[in-house]
Every structure is written in structure tokens, then in C-alpha cells.
Amino acid sequence: MERILERKNPWMPEMKQWMRPSIYRVPEWLNSMTKREAYQPQVVSLGPFHHGERNLKPMEEHKHRLMLHMVKRSGKPLAQFIAAIKKVAERLQEAYDGLDEKWCGENTDRFVDVMVTDGAFLLEMMTCTSTGQVPSDYAPYDPIFSDHSILSLWAYIQSDMILVENQVPLLALQTLEAVRNNGTSPGNTYINKMVGNFVCPKLSKGNLPTEIIDVLGLHPLDVFHKCFCALSHTWSxxxxxxxxxxxxxxxxxxxxxxxxxxxxxxxxxxxxxxxxxxxxxxxxxxxxxxxxxxxxxxxxxxxxxxxxxxxxxxxxxxxxxxxxxxxxxxxxxxxxxxxxxxxxxxxxxxxxxxxxxxxxxxxxxxxxxxxxxxxxxxxxxxPKLQASFKHTYMRNPWVFISGVAAVILLSLTILQTIYTIMPFYKKN
Incomplete structure (x- = not known):
């Protein structure tokens, strides 16, 4: 402890450590206050936190299948995609708060496999949404890309994509897309818009200010959050x-x-x-x-x-x-x-x-x-008096007409009284 205090800035390692993560496990105190199942994926695992869970295994086959379709269509060897992700693996690992040792060190290759598979799976689906066309190498009754699946399954996948524990860094998507584009890295705006059009199509079109879409989002949930919270001006x-x-x-x-x-x-x-x-x-x-x-x-x-x-x-x-x-x-x-x-x-x-x-x-x-x-x-x-008058007399035409009639009748009565007593005072 004395040696730590002797350092010029002993808190700098902690500051760097806490600035890196953007994908978290929901702590127990928050689970107990809300609903634990709200943070659990229903159909597909994305990233390492829920990988391999029993109820999500049926989708693993389809994730690998979509990844192989993307690789084959690109004309690049799979090893090239893996090598590209390996170069940024450390940065991707740092995005996960409290990542288990089974994904780090000697097991980094396992982590890379998940990033390649899950990233390619998302790219295939989001590219389909962006272009409006299903790639021709998928069968008409494909379990993911058929018209029936798009209507019945995609909503659950989109819902799983915005869970705080179920995220893939957009850096992984950008890296894979660069390999697919012959080494040309797509811009931040391209990736952000592609993700936004998939997770929140009603909000992302034309609503995100330039200063937001020009900075690469952290992950799909981050883009989704910005779609709901973006404004062209800020609160001061x-x-x-x-x-x-x-x-x-x-x-x-x-x-x-x-x-x-x-x-x-x-x-x-x-x-x-x-x-x-x-x-x-x-x-x-x-x-x-x-x-x-x-x-x-x-x-x-x-x-x-x-x-x-x-x-x-x-x-x-x-x-x-x-x-x-x-x-x-x-x-x-x-x-x-x-x-x-x-x-x-x-x-x-x-x-x-x-x-x-x-x-x-x-x-x-x-x-x-x-x-x-x-x-x-x-x-x-x-304002209360105005509102009370409107709610009492203006909400129903008959009530309003009755009120006007009462006012007229009262006015006529007053006039009649005045004209009745005026001759008496004139005479006197």
C-alpha cells in the first residue's frame, strides 16, 4: 500500500480500467428490484455472457450457417476474418465488464470464434434489412430468411439484441465488414445507420444528429438508446x-x-x-x-x-x-x-x-x-378558472346552450326590473 501511495497517480490504472467496459452483467441488487427474466435472451445469445445456455442452443446452428454463407459469398477465406478479429481481440474483451477467464488468455481463440460467428450473424441480418433483399444463396423456406420467419422470429431476435448483457461491440462488425469489403473499413456512420435501421427502424431514419452517428456506437443497445434520446440540440x-x-x-x-x-x-x-x-x-x-x-x-x-x-x-x-x-x-x-x-x-x-x-x-x-x-x-x-369554465360549459354543446340561455334570461330579468322601477323614480 505504501508503494501504491508513492506513485505519482496511483488511481490512473483504476480510471483506465473503469472507462473501458460498456457491456455489463446486471448486478443482483438490480435483478431483485426489477425482473430477472427481463435481462435474459429468449432466442439468441450474442457475445460470451449467455453463450452455450441450453435454451439458446437451437440458434447456434443457424448462427454458424449464416456465418459460413457470408464468408463464402465474400470470396475470402475464413482465416482472414479470424485474423482480423484477433488483431482487435483485446479491445473487444475490454468491452465486457468482468469477463470470465475462460474467454481470456489461452482461451482467447474461443472468444474470437464467438465474435466472428455472432458478428457475421448480425451482419447478414442487418444487410438484408438495409438492402431490402434476401441473398440469393438462401433457400426460399430458410428458417431465418423466409417470409414466415421474418414475420414471426425477427421481432424476438431484435428484442434480444437490445439486452444489456447480450451485446457484441460494433468494432467487431466494422472489422468483419472491412474484410468483406476487400480491406476497406466502412465508416462509423454506415455501421451506426445499419444497426439503427435494424433495431429501431421508425426512429433512426433522419433523427440522429451528425455528432452522434459520426462516432461509432459501442454496441446495438447503445445505438438503440441514442435513437430514443437524440435531439439536434442539447439541454443546458x-x-x-x-x-x-x-x-x-x-x-x-x-x-x-x-x-x-x-x-x-x-x-x-x-x-x-x-x-x-x-x-x-x-x-x-x-x-x-x-x-x-x-x-x-x-x-x-x-x-x-x-x-x-x-x-x-x-x-x-x-x-x-x-x-x-x-x-x-x-x-x-x-x-x-x-x-x-x-x-x-x-x-x-x-x-x-x-x-x-x-x-x-x-x-x-x-x-x-x-x-x-x-x-x-x-x-x-x-388557468384553473379558465379550465373549469371550459370543462363545465364547453365540453357539451347543450350545456353551453343552456348556459347562454340562462345568461340571456338573467339579463332580460335585470332589464325588466330596471325598466319597471325607472318610472317610479322619474315621477318622484
Whole structure:
């Protein structure tokens, strides 16, 4: 210990060690707080963490088969792909936090085999998506590339690709693609867009700023995360107001009663939440059977990887705050900011309420600032009076007509009274 303290900077080895990993095993404390099965692949293992698990073995044959198709079509020997991955094997190993010794040292060849096989498997599928065509060397009823499989199987593979423990570094894909392209390395943008088009086709097209797509993503989950959290501008803490603090939001139904209007944002980025002049703009979000799994892995990535930020976590806290019951879900659906494909609105409300357990909001986040602005607006009396009048008299035409008629009748009564007593005072 004395020798360590005598070094000029004894913490530098630790700093380098903790900056390298980007693929993590979900710790037990997080498993116990959420759902362990949400982090387990269902169909295919990618990378070493889940390789060889019994329920995933049926896909191993197909991974090797797709890898051989890619190698044969490239016209390059398999040894050339293996040699290329060996050159970057150390960097690839460093991406995995706590990688077991059975994949390192003398066993590095085993690790290289997994990177080549899994990387080629992903390249084959993503190339098919990018080109819109299935390579001609696959049979019409191929178990992976048939029309039936694309409809029934690919959604599960895409879901497994965004699990925090089930990742392959994009460096491996770029290296394999360089060999396939006669030694010409594809640009970072090409790899990022190819991955984005596969894991989140609705969000990746035209939504990623240049500064994001020009830097090679860490792995498919990282690209997926950026698709949901990208904006052309960034949040600046300098925009905070003095005295701002974390505030709890009212539910959506209560906000409407306080005069807040809901509007769909221009993008689907979780960062695209604004409040201006009584209008709360929110991104459209679609909730389905895989949403819980998706959100849990995105939030786990943010918790485990320091540079991932906390945009998804902040968004979930925000949604948990404004959704208390199925009434709030129904309101958000009517405003076009939520699509619910679950069995009921109650199920959607329970989903957001469960996802918000055990997470905290960064007081410097944009969401915290938005909540503060909404809270300040709701404390003003005039918006509440306007909203109360509209909800009472404007939501139904007959109620409005009855109100107008009552006002007219009251006015006529007052006029009649005035004209009745005026002659008396004139006479006197």
C-alpha cells in the first residue's frame, strides 16, 4: 500500500480500467428490484455472457450457417476474418465488464470464434434489412430468411439484441465488414445507420444528429438508446430558474383540470418534452408486450454505464408521475401522445407505475425543469378558472346552450326590473 501511495497517480490504472467496459452483467441488487427474466435472451445469445445456455442452443446452428454463407459469398477465406478479429481481440474483451477467464488468455481463440460467428450473424441480418433483399444463396423456406420467419422470429431476435448483457461491440462488425469489403473499413456512420435501421427502424431514419452517428456506437443497445434520446440540440443547465427544485407532477387528468393542454412533440425522442404557455409537448410512445423489457434494459444501461446519461430514466419518472390510473392513459391516448397495445388502459398505467419503482430523478435534468415549470403554472388561479369554465360549459354543446340561455334570461330579468322601477323614480 505504501508503494501504491508513492506513485505519482496511483488511481490512473483504476480510471483506465473503469472507462473501458460498456457491456455489463446486471448486478443482483438490480435483478431483485426489477425482473430477472427481463435481462435474459429468449432466442439468441450474442457475445460470451449467455453463450452455450441450453435454451439458446437451437440458434447456434443457424448462427454458424449464416456465418459460413457470408464468408463464402465474400470470396475470402475464413482465416482472414479470424485474423482480423484477433488483431482487435483485446479491445473487444475490454468491452465486457468482468469477463470470465475462460474467454481470456489461452482461451482467447474461443472468444474470437464467438465474435466472428455472432458478428457475421448480425451482419447478414442487418444487410438484408438495409438492402431490402434476401441473398440469393438462401433457400426460399430458410428458417431465418423466409417470409414466415421474418414475420414471426425477427421481432424476438431484435428484442434480444437490445439486452444489456447480450451485446457484441460494433468494432467487431466494422472489422468483419472491412474484410468483406476487400480491406476497406466502412465508416462509423454506415455501421451506426445499419444497426439503427435494424433495431429501431421508425426512429433512426433522419433523427440522429451528425455528432452522434459520426462516432461509432459501442454496441446495438447503445445505438438503440441514442435513437430514443437524440435531439439536434442539447439541454443546458444554465436555463434553470433560481429556486428550482424537484417537484412532483399532478396526474394527467389533474393537469387538464389545472388548464394544461397536451400536444404531441415533433420527434419521438424522450428528451423532446417541453412546456410553454400552458401546453405540455410530449413524444408519442407506443406501449406493447415488449415495452417493459425494453425500458428495463435501457434504464439498466444508464445505471451501469456512466456516459449513457439518464434520459430514459427521467422519462419513466415523468410518465409515472402523470399516470396514476387508466383515466390518465385514456386522456393521453386521446391527445395522441400514447398508443396502447396492451390488454387495457389499466395495464398500461400499472406498467409505468411499476417501472418507476426504485429510481430517482436527477435535479439537473431537463425533465426536472419541465416539471418545475408545470408546477408554477398550476399554482396560478386564472388557468384553473379558465379550465373549469371550459370543462363545465364547453365540453357539451347543450350545456353551453343552456348556459347562454340562462345568461340571456338573467339579463332580460335585470332589464325588466330596471325598466319597471325607472318610472317610479322619474315621477318622484
Amino acid at each position: 443547465p444554465d436555463l434553470k430558474r433560481s429556486g428550482q427544485r424537484e417537484t412532483l407532477m399532478l396526474s394527467a387528468a389533474e393537469l387538464r383540470e389545472a388548464g394544461v393542454h397536451f400536444k404531441k412533440s415533433k420527434t419521438q425522442s424522450f428528451r423532446d418534452i417541453e412546456f410553454n404557455k400552458g401546453v405540455l409537448s410530449m413524444p408519442l410512445v407506443e406501449i406493447g408486450d415488449t415495452s417493459e423489457r425494453m425500458f428495463l434494459n435501457l434504464m439498466a444501461f444508464e445505471r451501469l454505464h456512466c456516459s449513457a446519461g439518464n434520459d430514459v430514466t427521467a422519462y419513466i419518472i415523468f410518465m409515472d408521475n402523470i399516470i396514476d390510473s387508466e383515466r390518465d392513459v385514456a386522456l393521453l391516448k386521446s391527445k395522441g401522445v400514447l398508443k396502447n397495445f396492451l390488454s387495457s388502459d389499466k395495464a398500461a398505467a400499472e406498467l409505468f407505475n411499476s417501472l418507476g419503482n426504485g429510481i430517482t430523478l436527477d435535479p439537473n435534468s431537463k425533465i426536472c425543469h419541465v416539471q418545475w415549470k408545470v408546477d408554477m403554472h398550476c399554482k396560478k388561479p386564472w
